Amino acid sequence: MPKTPLAMNDDVSPDPAPEAPARFDTPETRYVNRELSWLSFNRRVLAEAENEAFPLLERLRFLSISASNLDEFVMIRVAGLEGQASRGLETLGIDGRDPQQQLEAIREQMGALVVRQQRVLDDLRRLLALEGIWIATFEDLDEGQKGWLRDYFESDILPLITPQAIDPSHPFPFVANFGAGVIFRLKRGKRKADLMEMVLIPTAAPRFVRVPGEKAIYVSIEQLVVEFAELLFPGFKILGDGLFRVLRDSDIEVEEEAEDLVRFFRTAIQRRRRGNVVLLELDDECDEVAEALLREQFEVDEEMTVKTSGMLGLADLAAVCSEPRPDLKFTPFSPRYPERILAHDGDCFSAIREKDIVIHHPYESFEVVVDFLRQAARDPAVVSIKQTLYRAGDQSPVIAALIEAAENGKAVTAVVELKARFDEERNLQWATELERAGVQVIYGFTEWKTHAKVSLVVRRDEDGYATYCHFGTGNYHPVNARIYTDFSYFTADPALGRDAAKMFNFVTGYIEPTDLEKLAISPIGLQDKLYELIDREIANAAKGKPAGIWAKMNSITNQGVIDKLYEASAAGVEIVLVVRGICSLRAGVPGLSDNISVKSIIGRFLEHSRMWAFANGADLPSKKADVWITSADAMSRNLEHRVEVMVPVTNKTVHDQLVDQVMLANILDTERSWRLGADGQYERMRVGEDGFNCHEYFMENPSLSGRGNALKAHDVPRLTLKGEHT
Structure with a gap:
């Protein structure tokens, strides 16, 4: 098994070499405090305001973002700790601090x-x-x-x-x-x-x-x-x-x-x-x-x-x-509309029937998501729409499409999450508008947030009823979709449609899903599925087979997942994590996480997409990799207190796009990346003459599943682990 890509890259600043603790049986030696890791993330955001390569007004914007981030941190996280301290509670952080x-x-x-x-x-x-x-x-x-x-x-x-x-x-x-x-x-x-x-x-x-x-x-x-x-x-x-x-x-x-x-x-x-x-x-x-x-x-x-x-x-x-x-300011960038949908004269259902497609936001337009719902609202063959709504924005075309669908006689169900922090008031207003139009509005569970991003459309096709699904890693928010990197996965896979229907029944009627065919759903099975997939890599490593894990997420704080990754590292599984924000895992520590490397990407766009790739007996990247996208971070709140989905990707083109294009580009990036050292500190990766910028790569090249026949002639540079673009 080759070394992890981050260890191979000559442009990476050398790791600090602190003296490693001899034992890892205390929380302090095994984990990084969640709040201090968040502050480290906000320091990286602020560093972009100091980045001389960025235009001045963009640097000012990063300063504004870092200040806004800090305000929210104080109002939520610091306030929570002050409340615990004032009540004399001894709730310990993951690192053992009260x-x-x-x-x-x-x-x-x-x-x-x-x-x-x-x-x-x-x-x-x-x-x-x-x-x-x-x-x-x-x-x-x-x-x-x-x-x-x-x-x-x-x-x-x-x-x-x-x-x-x-x-x-x-x-x-x-x-x-x-x-x-x-x-x-x-x-x-x-x-x-x-x-x-x-x-x-x-x-x-x-x-x-x-x-x-x-x-x-x-x-x-x-x-x-x-x-x-x-x-x-x-x-x-x-x-x-x-x-x-x-x-x-x-x-x-x-x-x-x-x-x-x-x-x-x-x-x-x-x-x-x-x-x-x-x-x-x-x-x-x-x-x-x-x-x-x-x-x-x-x-x-x-x-x-x-x-x-x-x-x-x-x-x-x-x-x-x-x-x-x-x-x-940054040079203006206009998202591409996928050529494969245009090749079907803009008919989203026809394109999805042909084969699955992933829209990579913000490089590809959020209008695809809106058009999918607008077409569903106006298509006489569509009989029902089910939709989760976490954040939808002020002027939401998604809400407008659902209202139009209800007014056109479709059976429309909207799961509106009232517990979306700082969007509660707006979501209450949307719920009122939807109910007024005849949409069946459901508020989900009292104790859990419904954070999954799912649309389910039932359509009367020539050969009977068919389900068309959209699974997202981000919100149905048109403004965020121009800034946040996210995946929108469209599929007509009947098994995924049946599983999505069970997820909606779980939220609307408390009917716990059984016999799921493909989806993993939290809080009832997603974490166990992750453990199962990691255990398979551990078993492959024990048999001498290639074993590896690539994952991309916003945060990792769940102790169980971290411990499972430590176990995999000790077994010889090579693990590469791209974690934008909070990381309570200690990376590259001899005797604890030798085979784990972690990087954070901060740049023009906010990294928000979440995915896992498991080697499955072959060196990553490969056609055999087991690939999943998800709405969930590796945090206890996502895995234990929210309704989330994790979706397997089996379509060849989409699979290759996620592994060989998206994940690999993130791993190879040096110009917007920070590497987490064994001492828990982040160091900016040097640009160098051969520096690679994943944001620029995605802006310049169409996605594999969205380019269609019209762009087959476009020579998309093929990425390799050594950073060669052929």
Whole structure:
């Protein structure tokens, strides 16, 4: 069996060589803490904001993404740990740390990350200014620009804001999640006591105001509130001020005894807006009296307070990225529409009947998914549609197609997941729209999320009823489909159709599926199927046969799966994992995971597709490989607390596309890859003269299953393990 590809690649930075522990019988020596691994992932995202090979506005976008990621991490993960610690719970992380120990480690790393974010912003501000885009401080502006901003403040901002005194007759105002404002300490006349006033930043106003002119000058709204405070408080002397921003606990825990999920979530969404403050952000020049008041009123201690010398709420910088400067952005990319479907005059059902097809998003258009459902809605031969909905977006063509189908007399069932975090309110709205149109809406299980991405269409073909299925690794979200890499697998395989129908019956009627022919479904069998497939590789290695595993996922934290992979490594199975985000597995540790290599790809597109390939007695890649795509990560929440599907791929062309094209390109990538070392740290892989960029490869080359006869002449470079493209 050849060595793993990552070990063969000369462009890989050498592994650190820490002294390996002699024993691996403690959690700390076997696993990496989930939260600290996530912080490592967000550092890799932030590193792309420092990547000089990227256009400047794209670098600013990565800074915004890293800040948005960190906000969500605080609102969910940190809030959860703080709740456990405050209740005295001793729930241990996979590495054996209790909640308080995890919080201490998180805060140390978070502090360094916030400092680094501000340093990156300073660098990008300077570089963008050279290109005529100013993220300005008020001191940067000339008198004419200041005058325009004063007029703008009086006409557009002043009517939106309401100063609120804070004293015994004026209780401390409520500040919503993500709420930001300025607190002032004032003096008036001979009044002895200082007066405290709060001005909340109006959410209806843009965070950044663009000053008219050839140069793109952006000024944050909170600066205007501070600079023009005399318009708010005429006759007062301003003794001090301070900017602040709050993040609140935003997790929603579903009560198992909840009798009405819709009513529960409508109430829970309101509660979330008023959750406990878990982080108070302040500018480092915040008035001391104001800071003390804020900390007292929000009931946060020093550990839950972050002070920064820079800008608060960096996620809002995404607004500046919309500046029309194509020279400072990635070259526009238009997804391909698969030629094989066009060869059938756009008839999705005809193309799928001919043979299976995988659409590789975002390189191939999400419109295929929409067209599949639109055609089903309008085709007189289609009798029923069943659809899972986890995230669908604001303006969802998928929802529109389901409504049209119901209005056209089809039997339409939609499984709407109310527990899709931060999409609960939108999903409630979609559920109402669907029910109004006559769609049968199901909310699934109280305790489990329905995370599987499945469409099931029953059509009356010439030879009887036939099922057409779509299995996805991502969401039915048209915006995400332009950014996230995912698979959309279309098939008319009757066995997969029968299994998909059983999955829907499980969700809608609690009828546990038995005698599944091909699908594996969690939480009732998917994890066991993974163990079975890994055990087969272990057995093959014991017999001296080639044994290997390639897998791609967003996160791996499930202890059982990790231990099974350690067992396979010890048996001699060569394992290559492409894990974008959290990785609790320790890779390349002598005596524990010698035969496991892990890499993370961070770049223009967000890696989101999930698949497994098992050698099955032949060296990978090969025609014999056992290939599966899945909606599930190797996390306990996916394998034990969600309804997920794992789908075998047997069609030759689709099989080759996934193994020889998609998986191999990810393994060979060096230009967007980070390698996980035995010490648990990631190191960027060097580009070098022979560097390979998997994103560029997919943008430039059609997929194998989608190219059709019209593109047979297109010479798609064939990839090999040694990085040769023939």
